[in-house]
Amino acid sequence: MYLLLQLLVTVLTFMSHGHVAIIVYAQPYTSVVAPIKKHIDAAKPLYSVEIITTYDQNKHSPANFLIDIDAPFIWHDCIVLAESYKTNCPSNTLCPSPMSCEDYQCDDVRTIYSYKNNPSCPEDPGHTSLGGWGCACPVNVVDPVTSSCGQALLNYDDFTMYTSDGRKVGVDAFNKFYGANPNAACAPSSSFASFPANVSGVMAFSSSPYAFPAYLYQPLKKSLALCIPSKPSDRGVLFFGTGPYYLLPQLNVDVRSYLSYTPLVKREGSFGYFINVNGIVIKTRSINVPTNTTAKLSTLDPYTTLRTDIYKSVVRRFSMVTKRLHYAKPIAPFGLCYSTSTTGLKVPDIDFILPNGKKWTISTTNSIKQVTNKVACLAFVDGGATSEPEIVIGTFQFEDNFLEFNLQNSTLGFSSSLLRKKTSCTNFNFTPTGNP
Template sequence: MSLHSSSSPVLPLLVLSLLLLSPRGTLAGRCPPANGAPLVLDLAGPLVWSPCQSPHRTVPCKSSVCTVANRNRPASCASSANGGQPGSADPNCACTAYAYNPASGQCAGGDLFSVPLSANATDGNNPLFPVTFSAYSACAPDGLLESLPSGAAGVAGLSRQPLSLPSQVASRLKVAKEFALCLPGSGQTGAAIFGGGAFVIQAAPQPIDFAGEIRQNPLPILKNPKNGAYYFGVRGIAVNQEHLNLPAGAFDLDRRQGTGGVVFSTATRFTTLRSDIYSAVMNAFDAVTRGIPRRKPFPPFQLCYDVSGVPTTRVGPAVPNIDLMLDGGRNWTLPGDSLLVQFGGGTACFAFDSMGNEQSAAFYSPAVIFGAHQMENNLLLFDLEKGTFGSSGLLLGRSTTCGNFNFAMGSS
């Protein structure tokens, strides 16, 4: 059965190897800020950050980079009382930047410094050559790593901001300002690919290069001026092809206030819906799955099933699909593998959560946070230059997964 297992309802952020593209080929490998350890990827993160060793090369406060690093920082990141503020004319002033842990919500100030990053080149099939480049990173205390996956050395922000990893890769290596993200299922290794494609994935009966099709008919990225996250337009939701009765504009992004909208998040494990939207979706899914034996709710999930009563298909459990009705009349179809998550004892739960009242009232709160579980085994391409994104759809339907990238397929 292709349900994903989890030991708890909340899963930490995903740690992935980073893959970079150059005009001569793809750069593949881990992208470490410290001791070869991987970074956690945060789609909304504005910076790269990690604990840093002394001595390290700091950035002057008067530098324009210091000003950029301090734009749009999270509300929890209060200015340091110890100086380091952008624009200071003091030649001895070292810029302070603010590292944000998207799993815990904690923030810490530290030096902005230059760090070497490395990767290995590939053309999508064959290993080619190593590449090292420098990037700006924020220093953080070791304690900020708490709640991140074990072994993670920090966070790589992937947002639209100028000092995110994709922005810095494009600037330093003179490659396309785009990246592809393929989040893995349980126990697999996914991929993040910067600067272009080929996106070759092993599949049956032969490998597939998704580069061409994923660039066809891209969808617009909606920009929230209050942050650098990636929003996309949703007009409605259908459960088992039945359009839900929700108020007009329920999913709209209010750009002036920075609220509402539908946003991608690697920091949120399961798609989280504003309470009115969640109630409509859950009640509809409950009704169309009434023939499946129920299990006791597994908090925070309210709707759970006995997996022995759920047949399997190539795209997961045989349950009715949910469709996000997108701008331009297109749908994003979520089949069974995206809709249920399995826990111990033969229990599978409806893999969506409701925002609490505190979340719904929070500043910049979206209508829908589209979480990592619903992105798993789906190759997504974000083009920061064109302001678009493309999706492969669930790779299980093509007899492959995000764990089937192999950048040595053509090597001898």
């Protein structure tokens, strides 16, 4: 119903002196919005987004999906059932309609837009019958925590998000929700055993035509903004749309004014997002990186990984500029750690030098991880001598940074730490009235 309302455009046409005038109704919202939560109860820190999956008994029910900006499609805990079998849907279970193996999307996903780089996945999962209804469409899925391969069945799904004008959620009573109908996949509940508690799916925000952004239409523009929190007790925010974006207490400052932009680059065989890095600077000293070094942005890797040659250069330089500090025995996976009796260790910035002279500054809050009460470590990891790509920028470096993936212009907007702007990712106003 929501999708039909969005597609309905009021057009008034009248004739006057041989001219035609067209008045088009403009939607009062500019984005859709959802809260982001940090989880620390899995094998590694992960982040989820809250999406509404059902509407029952006059109540919207949300579910939590891991944010994956590299996944080819959405998959979650549900059971595919043909319409004639919907009465058999168990209580408190999602039962979307199945995709037939004869639908063109089935072959498209299975042959092109699939999880193809995992050696534990079969090359062809084969077709599956569905209780006399016909043949379903099985696809491979990869657990982002364990990297193990499983199977799911493609379906026709229905998700809902709140609208926003950049300042609040639900701009008015008639434009509170935005519906989307993606092709997703249903996996058995056992597939999510390694996930954080109360997280039951993977939300794909990649460049794949079967990722969630591909199903969000006008008036929304293809721009994904992520602002992830640093604490499990706080809520970050995800926007999809044109902006503007506002964070308390600065309700008259569009966050986009803080952003610098660099081109996104494509990498064969991946639906994720990459940027070029020309150098790394620590306290005015430049660390040379190989020509055409590429950095992948990841919402599943907890810390930035560097190819061994780059990593050693960074650690060597960082050690020199922090030699006044007391070193501690390294705690895996980190290689450089410091003794500290309190949190808040202050160290020099690390600047990633990008094309066109742009600079992404990694400040102390995003470079130093307090591992224990007495030990803090440089939150960069040795990725190995042959790691590809050379750099993977992980989520610890994203926390309280505002990132805008403009999928139309193929650019990445980045703020560096919002804490230096006297705000944070937890400061979006999720109250429907918009009052602080």
